[in-house]
Amino acid sequence: MELNMKNLVKWTAFNRRNFIKLAIGGAAGIHMTPLPWKLMDDSAIWTQTWPWIPVPPRGEFINVKSVCQLCSGGCGIEVRKVDERAVKIEGRTDFPVNPGGVCPMGAGGLQLLYDETIRFTGPMLRVGPRGAGKYKEISWDEALSELTGRISALRKQNRPEALAAVDGNREGTTTSVLVQRFLEACGSPNYVRMPGAEDTYAIANRLMMGTEAPMAYDLENSDFILSFGCGLIEGWGTPGRMLHAWGMWNQNPSNKKVRVVQIEPRASNTASKADKWIAPFPGTEGALALGLAHVIIKEKLFDISFATNHAFGFSDWTSPEGKAHPGFSTVVLQRYSPGSVSKITGVDPAEIVSLARAFAKAKAPVALCGKGKGDMSGSVLEFMAVQSLNALVGNINKPGGVLLYDPLPFSPLPEVVKDGVASEGLKKPRLDLAGSSSYPFTRSLINNFTETVLKSQESPVDVLLVFAANPAYSYPHTGPVSYALQKIPYIVSFSPYLDETALIADLVLPDHTYLEKREDVVWPSTLQYPVCAISTPVVKPVYNTRQSGDVLIRMAQAIGGSVGASFPWKGFEEPLKARVKGLYEAGGGTTVYKENLPPWKRLKDRVVVETEYTSFDDMWQKVTANGFWYRPSHEFKRWETLFKTSSGKFEFYSTSLESAIEALAKGKDPKKAMERFGIAADRDEAFLPHFEKPGTGAGNDKYPLLLMPYELINLSSGWLPTPPYLQKTLFDDQVRKKDSFADMNPETAALYRLKQGDSILVESRRGRVPARVNLSEGVMPGVVFLAMGLGHKGYGEPIRDKGANPGEIVDSGKDPISGQTVWWETRVRVAKV
Structure with missing residues (x-):
């Protein structure tokens, strides 16, 4: 052939x-x-034969409670020590995220602490060609003097925007807040983040619900989980929580109360262990979601009350200007029949009908999306199509569904002090164009950032700071990313590890590992109730490393002036504690976990949360001792005030997307603006969840x-x-x-x-x-x-x-x-x- x-x-x-x-x-x-x-078992036997395996001396056994930070999951861990050496990590049974479970990465975390072949032992200055890995160790005073001198020089040249940062810390953590604050105080708008599925969730939620609040799935109270590619037992969301939930769902196989359907083109562990696996052609998952919506609407299996009273654009409607618009229901019935969707996805029409009926008839169904672990960004239109299924069955802000919250009520830090240099620098356009009319819904675009650097005759970035990120390896396509990094005159890595990006850096200021520092974990990924976890240093720093938050404070104070005034603290714990005070002032939380009443049950049964602390100092002591604050309560439904869209409703027809197109068109024919957004659909369909053929x-x-x-x-x-x-x-x-x-x-x-x-x-x-x-x-x-x-x-x-x-x-x-x-x-x- x-x-x-x-x-x-x-x-x-x-x-x-x-x-x-x-x-x-x-x-x-x-x-x-x-x-x-x-x-x-073989692995355990094999590793015992390695000659370099450390054998701790006899000593006192101690257990220290802390929080894992190897992903966004924030699982509670208990570390066993023999005197001062950590020897074992296991999950905590008294933690509101992962009751007893820990994933393989979490269990193996000690090697990231003690393996000297992968760690920097102190501040390093490059002495050989970039990428050769030749460094000499210098003192912290030398390292900070070298870096702050370069940043001060940029400010004296009125070029603060030539400072940039790539941040891989979880958004909302105190370290991440300080990185953004440092750039703002210096005068640079070029703060970029490593992307993931949560960024796509944020955009889809903003377009349909008017909020970028964290995605919160009440999976433990659901009875039908429809997963569009989520690696539920392969690291998606919070791994410890998901492994525990999967075990709970399968406690009694002969009388299962929860059905899991996995949609992806590969027989992953999740697909293999799910109750049903459906394999569409890659990139057509959004079309499949709309095919399911067709059946639900045609057979009137949707929540009529929600669609009628709390959604905009479901039915045909007329604009204030008198223009008639077909609703989501009309478009889906016309264009996404099971037969039509089968031709796009390869999924049998009868399979689509059967799945749609099962999903809609469940008591508490929920549809999820985000491929793999959720580390990869996704398709906004696909996420919107999947979210439309949750709206159709009316399971938004209800037990077992998608819950909407406001962000955690941290106290804001004092306003950044900006001098004239900083104010002028912040007026310059971002190198990644995020937030511009071209990308109005996106907060950060590292791909555009590297493209701009690569295409410029001279790098617009003079100093690049890299925190908890390895873009030279983990971002596609790595070739252009590496070439762009090579063009930047001065790169500083804050990584404790000899990763690919650190090995092309000019200066390395190694952070502690997660077992050596206090750090906050803000709202573990996809969890259905707010949590702020705070880690405890398990051991003293093994090498000459420093917490990045402390280093930023030192850097700012060394630069002085308005930059130093924006960082008035003696150390990292001060701004961390100041932010946490907002949780105390908001009220309603607790630092106690009741094993006989897990949070998801308290949530569903609306159990009143009893606050056990009497002052902020009392709360702080309990939070740092127990490692968490959480609020297992929620005000369900409240649809009249829940959505922050212009219509005040869940929007099948996104008025935000329509406004963005009109702004880009500037009064002209919006067709070209729609093409810029990759929308080939006609105007009636363009602002609804719809399927656009993937680029080939x-x-x-x-x-x-x-x-x-x-x-x-x-x-x-x-x-x-x-x-x-x-x-x-x-x-x-x-x-x-x-x-x-x-x-x-x-x-x-x-x-x-x-x-x-x-x-x-x-x-x-x-x-x-x-x-x-x-x-x-x-x-x-x-x-x-x-x-x-x-x-x-x-x-x-x-x-x-x-x-x-x-x-x-x-x-x-x-x-x-x-x-x-x-x-x-x-x-x-x-x-x-």
């Missing part, structure tokens, strides 16, 4: 049913065997396959290294020696005459990476799957040079509404070597 896109699509459609049938059986068989548990990439005939990176719970795919112990938990068909495996359907491989274990090159128009073939019935035909978290050039053995990083070849297109990078549109080809 001639291998081109037309034949491949025809062949893919022909074989899809067989793929589904075979995949479910094969994947379920693998994951239901005792093989993973045997492997864990360049040269489909030349690159006939689709690349899908995927995440694993036992591999770090962000800025942190993977603990070496976890390397042994990988299967031999995921990574062997130094080779990654690319998952391919057997019939896709047959087109290339490939067999199990063959060495190949996976190539996009951006580059190529080596891999070996893993034949799997659990992956969709026509798609190549590569695991994220491998292929490091930084750190030490056994992490470095192990496997391939798919980010190197991702063809980083943009989501048209948000401008954020998309991960699922890269066309590739494979060749045997």
